[in-house]
Amino acid sequence: MTEMQTSPPPVKRRGPPPKLTREAIADAALDLIDRDGIRALTMRRLALELGAGAMTLYGYFSDKDELLDFALDRAARRFDFAIGEGPWRAQLRELVQTMMRALTEHPGAVETRARRPILNPGWLRAGEAGIGILLEAGFDITEAAAAWRLLFTFTFGYAAFSAAEPSPAQQAEWQRQLAALPAEQYPVMAGEATQLVSWMAGRRPFDHGLELILDGLEARLALLR
Amino acid sequence: MTEMQTSPPPVKRRGPPPKLTREAIADAALDLIDRDGIRALTMRRLALELGAGAMTLYGYFSDKDELLDFALDRAARRFDFAIGEGPWRAQLRELVQTMMRALTEHPGAVETRARRPILNPGWLRAGEAGIGILLEAGFDITEAAAAWRLLFTFTFGYAAFSAAEPSPAQQAEWQRQLAALPAEQYPVMAGEATQLVSWMAGRRPFDHGLELILDGLEARLALLR
DNA sequence: ACCTGAACACCGTTCAAGT
Protein backbone atom coordinates (compact mmCIF):
# COMPACT_ATOMS: atom_id res chain seq x y z
CA MET A 1 0.00 0.00 0.00
CA THR A 2 2.66 2.44 0.97
CA GLU A 3 5.06 1.03 -1.57
CA MET A 4 6.63 3.75 -3.63
CA GLN A 5 5.77 3.67 -7.28
CA THR A 6 8.93 3.46 -9.28
CA SER A 7 8.68 6.26 -11.77
CA PRO A 8 10.30 5.60 -15.13
CA PRO A 9 13.60 7.32 -15.84
CA PRO A 10 12.87 10.82 -17.10
CA VAL A 11 14.86 10.39 -20.26
CA LYS A 12 14.97 7.07 -22.07
CA ARG A 13 17.30 6.97 -24.98
CA ARG A 14 18.79 4.07 -26.86
CA GLY A 15 22.23 4.67 -28.23
CA PRO A 16 24.03 7.96 -28.44
CA PRO A 17 22.10 11.22 -28.52
CA PRO A 18 21.10 12.17 -32.05
CA LYS A 19 23.46 14.61 -33.66
CA LEU A 20 22.00 18.05 -33.31
CA THR A 21 20.49 19.49 -36.44
CA ARG A 22 17.59 21.83 -37.08
CA GLU A 23 15.58 18.76 -38.06
CA ALA A 24 16.44 16.76 -34.94
CA ILE A 25 15.60 19.70 -32.72
CA ALA A 26 12.27 20.30 -34.48
CA ASP A 27 11.36 16.61 -34.20
CA ALA A 28 12.11 16.62 -30.51
CA ALA A 29 9.98 19.75 -30.15
CA LEU A 30 7.04 18.08 -31.93
CA ASP A 31 7.47 15.05 -29.69
CA LEU A 32 7.42 17.18 -26.61
CA ILE A 33 4.38 19.18 -27.75
CA ASP A 34 2.48 16.02 -28.62
CA ARG A 35 3.32 14.46 -25.29
CA ASP A 36 2.72 17.35 -22.90
CA GLY A 37 1.16 20.22 -24.84
CA ILE A 38 2.50 23.46 -26.17
CA ARG A 39 3.03 24.92 -22.73
CA ALA A 40 5.53 22.21 -21.91
CA LEU A 41 7.72 23.25 -24.82
CA THR A 42 10.33 25.47 -23.26
CA MET A 43 13.79 26.03 -24.60
CA ARG A 44 15.28 24.80 -21.38
CA ARG A 45 13.29 21.58 -21.24
CA LEU A 46 13.76 20.84 -24.93
CA ALA A 47 17.49 21.28 -24.56
CA LEU A 48 17.50 19.03 -21.53
CA GLU A 49 15.75 16.27 -23.47
CA LEU A 50 18.33 16.64 -26.20
CA GLY A 51 21.12 16.41 -23.66
CA ALA A 52 22.35 19.90 -24.40
CA GLY A 53 22.51 23.24 -22.70
CA ALA A 54 19.62 25.60 -23.28
CA MET A 55 21.79 28.03 -25.17
CA THR A 56 22.87 25.44 -27.69
CA LEU A 57 19.48 25.68 -29.41
CA TYR A 58 20.18 29.29 -30.28
CA GLY A 59 22.97 28.10 -32.48
CA TYR A 60 20.31 26.50 -34.73
CA PHE A 61 17.34 28.85 -34.42
CA SER A 62 17.39 32.56 -33.84
CA ASP A 63 14.50 32.33 -31.39
CA LYS A 64 11.65 30.15 -30.20
CA ASP A 65 9.23 31.42 -32.85
CA GLU A 66 11.54 30.35 -35.62
CA LEU A 67 11.82 26.92 -34.06
CA LEU A 68 8.02 26.59 -33.83
CA ASP A 69 7.63 27.64 -37.45
CA PHE A 70 10.14 25.11 -38.57
CA ALA A 71 8.46 22.39 -36.52
CA LEU A 72 5.05 23.13 -38.04
CA ASP A 73 6.58 23.03 -41.49
CA ARG A 74 8.22 19.74 -40.68
CA ALA A 75 4.96 18.20 -39.48
CA ALA A 76 3.56 18.89 -42.95
CA ARG A 77 6.57 17.49 -44.76
CA ARG A 78 5.99 14.05 -43.30
CA PHE A 79 3.05 13.75 -45.69
CA ASP A 80 3.43 13.99 -49.41
CA PHE A 81 0.05 15.47 -50.38
CA ALA A 82 0.20 13.65 -53.69
CA ILE A 83 -2.83 14.07 -55.89
CA GLY A 84 -4.70 10.79 -56.26
CA GLU A 85 -6.78 9.34 -59.06
CA GLY A 86 -10.37 9.98 -59.97
CA PRO A 87 -12.76 12.92 -60.13
CA TRP A 88 -11.87 16.23 -58.52
CA ARG A 89 -14.26 15.78 -55.62
CA ALA A 90 -12.60 12.55 -54.52
CA GLN A 91 -9.13 14.02 -55.03
CA LEU A 92 -9.93 17.06 -52.95
CA ARG A 93 -11.56 15.00 -50.20
CA GLU A 94 -8.50 12.76 -49.99
CA LEU A 95 -6.13 15.72 -49.87
CA VAL A 96 -8.03 17.49 -47.10
CA GLN A 97 -8.24 14.30 -45.08
CA THR A 98 -4.49 13.87 -45.41
CA MET A 99 -4.02 17.38 -44.05
CA MET A 100 -6.27 16.58 -41.14
CA ARG A 101 -4.30 13.40 -40.48
CA ALA A 102 -1.09 15.43 -40.35
CA LEU A 103 -2.63 17.78 -37.81
CA THR A 104 -4.07 14.92 -35.80
CA GLU A 105 -0.64 13.37 -35.46
CA HIS A 106 0.74 16.63 -34.12
CA PRO A 107 -2.16 18.14 -32.29
CA GLY A 108 -0.04 20.80 -30.69
CA ALA A 109 1.52 22.00 -33.91
CA VAL A 110 -1.53 24.04 -34.74
CA GLU A 111 -1.10 26.05 -31.56
CA THR A 112 2.23 27.32 -32.78
CA ARG A 113 0.63 29.65 -35.27
CA ALA A 114 -1.99 32.27 -34.79
CA ARG A 115 -2.79 35.68 -36.15
CA ARG A 116 -0.82 35.17 -39.33
CA PRO A 117 -1.21 33.05 -42.43
CA ILE A 118 0.55 29.72 -42.60
CA LEU A 119 3.08 30.28 -45.31
CA ASN A 120 5.78 27.69 -44.96
CA PRO A 121 6.81 25.38 -47.79
CA GLY A 122 5.44 22.24 -46.18
CA TRP A 123 1.87 23.48 -45.96
CA LEU A 124 2.11 25.38 -49.22
CA ARG A 125 2.63 22.04 -50.93
CA ALA A 126 -0.85 21.09 -49.80
CA GLY A 127 -2.12 24.37 -51.24
CA GLU A 128 -0.32 23.76 -54.49
CA ALA A 129 -2.05 20.39 -54.82
CA GLY A 130 -5.45 21.67 -53.73
CA ILE A 131 -5.57 24.70 -55.99
CA GLY A 132 -4.27 22.51 -58.81
CA ILE A 133 -7.21 20.13 -58.39
CA LEU A 134 -9.66 23.03 -58.34
CA LEU A 135 -8.20 24.63 -61.48
CA GLU A 136 -8.34 21.29 -63.24
CA ALA A 137 -11.98 20.91 -62.19
CA GLY A 138 -12.83 24.14 -63.99
CA PHE A 139 -12.65 26.88 -61.36
CA ASP A 140 -10.75 30.04 -62.19
CA ILE A 141 -7.83 31.13 -60.05
CA THR A 142 -9.93 33.44 -57.88
CA GLU A 143 -12.57 30.84 -57.13
CA ALA A 144 -9.93 28.18 -56.58
CA ALA A 145 -7.98 30.34 -54.15
CA ALA A 146 -11.09 31.20 -52.11
CA ALA A 147 -12.23 27.57 -52.05
CA TRP A 148 -8.83 26.39 -50.92
CA ARG A 149 -8.74 29.04 -48.25
CA LEU A 150 -12.08 27.75 -46.98
CA LEU A 151 -10.93 24.12 -46.93
CA PHE A 152 -7.59 24.99 -45.32
CA THR A 153 -9.17 27.22 -42.68
CA PHE A 154 -11.83 24.68 -41.80
CA THR A 155 -9.17 21.99 -41.36
CA PHE A 156 -6.83 24.08 -39.22
CA GLY A 157 -9.74 25.61 -37.35
CA TYR A 158 -11.19 22.23 -36.60
CA ALA A 159 -7.87 21.03 -35.27
CA ALA A 160 -7.51 24.17 -33.19
CA PHE A 161 -11.00 24.56 -31.76
CA SER A 162 -11.93 21.05 -30.85
CA ALA A 163 -10.68 18.50 -28.41
CA ALA A 164 -8.83 15.65 -30.06
CA GLU A 165 -10.31 12.70 -28.23
CA PRO A 166 -12.40 13.81 -25.29
CA SER A 167 -12.89 11.18 -22.62
CA PRO A 168 -16.39 9.99 -21.77
CA ALA A 169 -16.02 11.90 -18.52
CA GLN A 170 -15.19 15.06 -20.47
CA GLN A 171 -18.17 14.52 -22.76
CA ALA A 172 -20.43 14.01 -19.76
CA GLU A 173 -19.13 17.27 -18.31
CA TRP A 174 -19.90 19.16 -21.54
CA GLN A 175 -23.35 17.64 -21.64
CA ARG A 176 -23.92 18.75 -18.08
CA GLN A 177 -22.81 22.28 -18.98
CA LEU A 178 -25.19 22.47 -21.93
CA ALA A 179 -28.11 20.93 -20.07
CA ALA A 180 -27.60 23.41 -17.25
CA LEU A 181 -28.25 26.39 -19.51
CA PRO A 182 -31.60 28.15 -18.94
CA ALA A 183 -34.06 26.41 -21.26
CA GLU A 184 -36.00 29.56 -22.15
CA GLN A 185 -32.87 31.26 -23.44
CA TYR A 186 -31.17 28.21 -24.92
CA PRO A 187 -33.97 25.86 -26.02
CA VAL A 188 -31.86 24.03 -28.60
CA MET A 189 -28.60 23.85 -26.65
CA ALA A 190 -30.26 22.73 -23.42
CA GLY A 191 -32.92 20.55 -25.03
CA GLU A 192 -30.68 18.71 -27.46
CA ALA A 193 -27.59 18.62 -25.25
CA THR A 194 -27.06 14.88 -25.64
CA GLN A 195 -27.13 14.88 -29.42
CA LEU A 196 -25.11 18.06 -29.70
CA VAL A 197 -22.32 16.74 -27.52
CA SER A 198 -22.10 13.54 -29.51
CA TRP A 199 -21.58 15.81 -32.51
CA MET A 200 -18.84 17.81 -30.90
CA ALA A 201 -16.33 15.02 -30.48
CA GLY A 202 -14.18 13.14 -32.91
CA ARG A 203 -13.79 13.34 -36.65
CA ARG A 204 -17.41 12.82 -37.75
CA PRO A 205 -18.44 16.48 -37.77
CA PHE A 206 -15.31 17.30 -39.72
CA ASP A 207 -16.13 14.79 -42.42
CA HIS A 208 -19.68 16.05 -42.59
CA GLY A 209 -18.55 19.67 -42.90
CA LEU A 210 -16.12 18.70 -45.63
CA GLU A 211 -18.92 17.11 -47.66
CA LEU A 212 -21.01 20.25 -47.23
CA ILE A 213 -18.18 22.33 -48.68
CA LEU A 214 -17.78 19.90 -51.56
CA ASP A 215 -21.53 20.15 -52.20
CA GLY A 216 -21.14 23.91 -52.37
CA LEU A 217 -18.28 23.61 -54.81
CA GLU A 218 -20.27 21.28 -57.06
CA ALA A 219 -23.19 23.69 -57.06
CA ARG A 220 -20.87 26.57 -57.91
CA LEU A 221 -19.19 24.61 -60.67
CA ALA A 222 -22.55 23.79 -62.23
CA LEU A 223 -23.20 27.54 -62.48
CA LEU A 224 -19.83 28.24 -64.06
CA ARG A 225 -20.33 25.74 -66.83
CA MET B 1 18.07 66.07 -33.38
CA THR B 2 19.16 64.80 -30.01
CA GLU B 3 16.03 66.06 -28.35
CA MET B 4 14.45 63.45 -26.14
CA GLN B 5 11.03 62.33 -27.20
CA THR B 6 8.60 62.85 -24.40
CA SER B 7 6.90 59.50 -23.97
CA PRO B 8 3.24 59.67 -22.95
CA PRO B 9 2.34 58.75 -19.39
CA PRO B 10 2.09 54.97 -19.18
CA VAL B 11 -1.41 54.98 -17.71
CA LYS B 12 -3.95 57.56 -18.78
CA ARG B 13 -7.16 57.45 -16.88
CA ARG B 14 -9.97 59.95 -16.53
CA GLY B 15 -11.65 59.97 -13.15
CA PRO B 16 -11.23 57.42 -10.42
CA PRO B 17 -10.16 53.88 -11.24
CA PRO B 18 -13.13 51.66 -12.11
CA LYS B 19 -14.32 49.58 -9.20
CA LEU B 20 -12.85 46.13 -9.56
CA THR B 21 -15.26 43.49 -10.75
CA ARG B 22 -14.84 40.38 -12.87
CA GLU B 23 -16.32 42.38 -15.73
CA ALA B 24 -14.00 45.36 -15.35
CA ILE B 25 -10.97 43.08 -15.15
CA ALA B 26 -12.03 41.13 -18.25
CA ASP B 27 -12.64 44.35 -20.18
CA ALA B 28 -9.21 45.64 -19.26
CA ALA B 29 -7.75 42.31 -20.36
CA LEU B 30 -9.48 42.53 -23.75
CA ASP B 31 -8.21 46.09 -24.10
CA LEU B 32 -4.69 45.02 -23.36
CA ILE B 33 -4.83 42.04 -25.74
CA ASP B 34 -6.25 44.19 -28.53
CA ARG B 35 -3.61 46.84 -28.02
CA ASP B 36 -0.49 44.72 -27.61
CA GLY B 37 -1.34 41.09 -28.35
CA ILE B 38 -1.93 38.08 -26.19
CA ARG B 39 1.66 37.91 -25.08
CA ALA B 40 1.37 41.29 -23.43
CA LEU B 41 -1.41 40.07 -21.20
CA THR B 42 0.30 39.20 -17.97
CA MET B 43 -1.30 39.19 -14.58
CA ARG B 44 1.26 41.68 -13.36
CA ARG B 45 0.78 44.15 -16.19
CA LEU B 46 -2.99 43.85 -16.15
CA ALA B 47 -3.04 44.54 -12.42
CA LEU B 48 -0.73 47.52 -12.93
CA GLU B 49 -3.10 49.00 -15.51
CA LEU B 50 -5.96 48.54 -13.08
CA GLY B 51 -4.00 50.25 -10.35
CA ALA B 52 -3.93 47.15 -8.20
CA GLY B 53 -1.43 44.64 -6.96
CA ALA B 54 -0.96 41.54 -9.07
CA MET B 55 -2.40 39.31 -6.39
CA THR B 56 -5.64 41.25 -6.26
CA LEU B 57 -6.77 39.63 -9.51
CA TYR B 58 -6.72 36.23 -7.83
CA GLY B 59 -9.53 37.42 -5.64
CA TYR B 60 -11.73 37.50 -8.76
CA PHE B 61 -10.40 34.65 -10.88
CA SER B 62 -8.86 31.44 -9.70
CA ASP B 63 -6.18 31.60 -12.39
CA LYS B 64 -5.25 33.18 -15.70
CA ASP B 65 -7.11 30.59 -17.78
CA GLU B 66 -10.36 31.38 -16.04
CA LEU B 67 -9.82 35.07 -16.71
CA LEU B 68 -9.16 34.42 -20.42
CA ASP B 69 -12.28 32.29 -20.69
CA PHE B 70 -14.36 34.96 -19.09
CA ALA B 71 -12.89 37.61 -21.38
CA LEU B 72 -13.67 35.58 -24.51
CA ASP B 73 -17.22 35.07 -23.26
CA ARG B 74 -17.52 38.77 -22.61
CA ALA B 75 -16.35 39.66 -26.11
CA ALA B 76 -19.29 37.64 -27.44
CA ARG B 77 -21.79 39.19 -25.08
CA ARG B 78 -21.23 42.62 -26.57
CA PHE B 79 -23.17 41.42 -29.58
CA ASP B 80 -26.71 40.21 -29.37
CA PHE B 81 -26.81 37.65 -32.21
CA ALA B 82 -30.49 38.38 -32.79
CA ILE B 83 -32.07 36.54 -35.68
CA GLY B 84 -33.05 38.94 -38.43
CA GLU B 85 -35.82 38.91 -41.00
CA GLY B 86 -36.04 37.10 -44.29
CA PRO B 87 -35.06 33.73 -45.72
CA TRP B 88 -32.77 31.40 -43.81
CA ARG B 89 -29.79 32.04 -46.06
CA ALA B 90 -29.83 35.77 -45.37
CA GLN B 91 -30.40 35.18 -41.66
CA LEU B 92 -27.49 32.81 -41.41
CA ARG B 93 -25.18 35.08 -43.42
CA GLU B 94 -26.01 38.00 -41.15
CA LEU B 95 -25.41 35.94 -38.01
CA VAL B 96 -22.04 34.64 -39.15
CA GLN B 97 -20.94 38.10 -40.19
CA THR B 98 -21.88 39.39 -36.75
CA MET B 99 -19.71 36.69 -35.20
CA MET B 100 -16.84 37.70 -37.43
CA ARG B 101 -17.33 41.31 -36.45
CA ALA B 102 -17.10 40.36 -32.77
CA LEU B 103 -13.84 38.54 -33.42
CA THR B 104 -12.49 41.38 -35.53
CA GLU B 105 -13.06 43.80 -32.68
CA HIS B 106 -11.09 41.57 -30.34
CA PRO B 107 -8.54 39.96 -32.57
CA GLY B 108 -6.61 38.54 -29.66
CA ALA B 109 -9.58 36.88 -28.01
CA VAL B 110 -9.39 33.95 -30.35
CA GLU B 111 -5.88 33.18 -29.18
CA THR B 112 -7.17 32.55 -25.69
CA ARG B 113 -8.70 29.24 -26.64
CA ALA B 114 -7.21 26.27 -28.38
CA ARG B 115 -7.48 22.51 -28.21
CA ARG B 116 -10.90 22.58 -26.64
CA PRO B 117 -14.37 23.53 -27.81
CA ILE B 118 -15.65 27.01 -27.12
CA LEU B 119 -18.44 26.38 -24.69
CA ASN B 120 -19.17 29.57 -22.85
CA PRO B 121 -22.63 31.12 -22.70
CA GLY B 122 -21.74 34.11 -24.85
CA TRP B 123 -20.70 32.09 -27.89
CA LEU B 124 -23.35 29.44 -27.28
CA ARG B 125 -25.95 32.16 -27.85
CA ALA B 126 -24.65 32.42 -31.41
CA GLY B 127 -24.98 28.64 -31.72
CA GLU B 128 -28.48 28.74 -30.36
CA ALA B 129 -29.45 31.27 -33.02
CA GLY B 130 -27.60 29.51 -35.83
CA ILE B 131 -28.95 26.04 -35.17
CA GLY B 132 -32.39 27.56 -34.73
CA ILE B 133 -32.22 29.10 -38.20
CA LEU B 134 -31.08 25.79 -39.69
CA LEU B 135 -33.85 23.79 -38.01
CA GLU B 136 -36.40 26.30 -39.21
CA ALA B 137 -35.01 25.99 -42.74
CA GLY B 138 -35.75 22.28 -42.69
CA PHE B 139 -32.53 20.57 -41.58
CA ASP B 140 -32.75 17.95 -38.88
CA ILE B 141 -30.79 18.35 -35.65
CA THR B 142 -27.82 16.31 -36.87
CA GLU B 143 -27.44 18.23 -40.12
CA ALA B 144 -27.99 21.52 -38.34
CA ALA B 145 -25.34 20.75 -35.72
CA ALA B 146 -22.76 19.75 -38.32
CA ALA B 147 -23.51 22.78 -40.48
CA TRP B 148 -23.21 25.11 -37.53
CA ARG B 149 -19.98 23.50 -36.52
CA LEU B 150 -18.65 24.16 -40.01
CA LEU B 151 -19.71 27.81 -39.97
CA PHE B 152 -18.41 28.37 -36.47
CA THR B 153 -15.09 26.68 -37.17
CA PHE B 154 -14.57 28.58 -40.40
CA THR B 155 -15.21 31.87 -38.63
CA PHE B 156 -12.94 31.22 -35.67
CA GLY B 157 -10.34 29.57 -37.90
CA TYR B 158 -10.34 32.52 -40.24
CA ALA B 159 -9.84 34.89 -37.34
CA ALA B 160 -7.06 32.71 -35.97
CA PHE B 161 -5.13 31.84 -39.11
CA SER B 162 -5.08 35.07 -41.00
CA ALA B 163 -3.62 38.45 -40.39
CA ALA B 164 -6.17 41.09 -39.54
CA GLU B 165 -5.03 43.95 -41.72
CA PRO B 166 -1.67 43.22 -43.29
CA SER B 167 0.23 46.29 -44.37
CA PRO B 168 1.22 46.70 -48.02
CA ALA B 169 4.77 45.98 -46.92
CA GLN B 170 3.63 42.74 -45.31
CA GLN B 171 1.74 41.77 -48.44
CA ALA B 172 4.76 42.52 -50.58
CA GLU B 173 6.82 40.31 -48.30
CA TRP B 174 4.37 37.41 -48.66
CA GLN B 175 4.33 37.86 -52.39
CA ARG B 176 8.11 37.74 -52.42
CA GLN B 177 8.02 34.55 -50.37
CA LEU B 178 5.60 32.84 -52.74
CA ALA B 179 7.36 34.02 -55.88
CA ALA B 180 10.65 32.72 -54.49
CA LEU B 181 9.37 29.14 -54.38
CA PRO B 182 10.83 26.79 -57.01
CA ALA B 183 8.50 27.07 -59.99
CA GLU B 184 8.75 23.40 -60.97
CA GLN B 185 7.54 22.29 -57.55
CA TYR B 186 5.10 25.11 -56.92
CA PRO B 187 3.81 26.19 -60.33
CA VAL B 188 0.58 27.67 -59.01
CA MET B 189 1.95 29.28 -55.84
CA ALA B 190 4.95 30.82 -57.56
CA GLY B 191 3.19 31.63 -60.84
CA GLU B 192 0.09 33.19 -59.39
CA ALA B 193 1.75 34.77 -56.34
CA THR B 194 0.31 38.23 -56.97
CA GLN B 195 -3.29 37.09 -57.24
CA LEU B 196 -2.98 34.63 -54.40
CA VAL B 197 -1.64 37.23 -51.99
CA SER B 198 -4.42 39.65 -52.84
CA TRP B 199 -6.75 36.79 -51.84
CA MET B 200 -5.08 36.17 -48.55
CA ALA B 201 -5.73 39.54 -46.97
CA GLY B 202 -8.83 41.13 -45.58
CA ARG B 203 -12.40 39.97 -45.33
CA ARG B 204 -13.10 39.17 -49.00
CA PRO B 205 -12.00 35.52 -48.92
CA PHE B 206 -14.07 35.03 -45.78
CA ASP B 207 -17.21 36.33 -47.44
CA HIS B 208 -16.54 34.17 -50.48
CA GLY B 209 -16.04 31.07 -48.35
CA LEU B 210 -19.23 31.80 -46.45
CA GLU B 211 -21.20 31.91 -49.70
CA LEU B 212 -19.68 28.60 -50.75
CA ILE B 213 -20.89 27.01 -47.52
CA LEU B 214 -24.34 28.52 -48.00
CA ASP B 215 -24.38 27.10 -51.54
CA GLY B 216 -23.59 23.70 -50.08
CA LEU B 217 -26.39 24.02 -47.56
CA GLU B 218 -28.88 24.96 -50.27
CA ALA B 219 -27.84 21.97 -52.34
CA ARG B 220 -28.21 19.70 -49.34
CA LEU B 221 -31.58 21.15 -48.46
CA ALA B 222 -32.85 20.56 -51.99
CA LEU B 223 -32.01 16.87 -51.55
CA LEU B 224 -33.80 16.67 -48.21
CA ARG B 225 -37.05 18.07 -49.55
C1' DA C 1 -13.34 40.87 4.05
C1' DC C 2 -10.37 42.45 0.95
C1' DC C 3 -5.94 43.33 -0.55
C1' DT C 4 -0.83 42.66 -1.34
C1' DG C 5 4.59 42.33 -0.71
C1' DA C 6 7.88 38.86 -0.62
C1' DA C 7 9.15 34.64 -2.23
C1' DC C 8 9.29 30.33 -5.20
C1' DA C 9 9.97 27.99 -9.20
C1' DC C 10 10.00 28.93 -13.40
C1' DC C 11 10.50 31.53 -18.43
C1' DG C 12 13.28 33.50 -23.15
C1' DT C 13 17.34 35.51 -24.27
C1' DT C 14 22.06 38.26 -23.86
C1' DC C 15 26.60 38.10 -22.86
C1' DA C 16 30.97 36.72 -22.01
C1' DA C 17 33.60 32.99 -21.48
C1' DG C 18 34.87 28.35 -22.06
C1' DT C 19 36.65 24.15 -25.28
Add this chain to the structure above:
DNA sequence: ACCTGAACACCGTTCAAGT
Protein backbone atom coordinates in the same frame (compact mmCIF):
# COMPACT_ATOMS: atom_id res chain seq x y z
C1' DA D 1 33.68 26.75 -34.53
C1' DC D 2 30.72 25.19 -31.43
C1' DC D 3 28.91 25.12 -27.04
C1' DT D 4 27.26 26.91 -22.44
C1' DG D 5 27.04 28.86 -17.32
C1' DA D 6 25.75 32.94 -15.21
C1' DA D 7 22.91 36.67 -15.34
C1' DC D 8 18.93 39.78 -16.63
C1' DA D 9 14.40 40.90 -16.87
C1' DC D 10 10.65 38.82 -16.77
C1' DC D 11 6.51 35.07 -15.76
C1' DG D 12 2.16 32.62 -12.78
C1' DT D 13 1.10 31.55 -8.39
C1' DT D 14 1.60 30.42 -3.04
C1' DC D 15 1.89 32.07 1.30
C1' DA D 16 1.71 34.74 5.11
C1' DA D 17 0.81 38.99 6.58
C1' DG D 18 -1.20 43.45 6.40
C1' DT D 19 -5.64 46.79 6.75
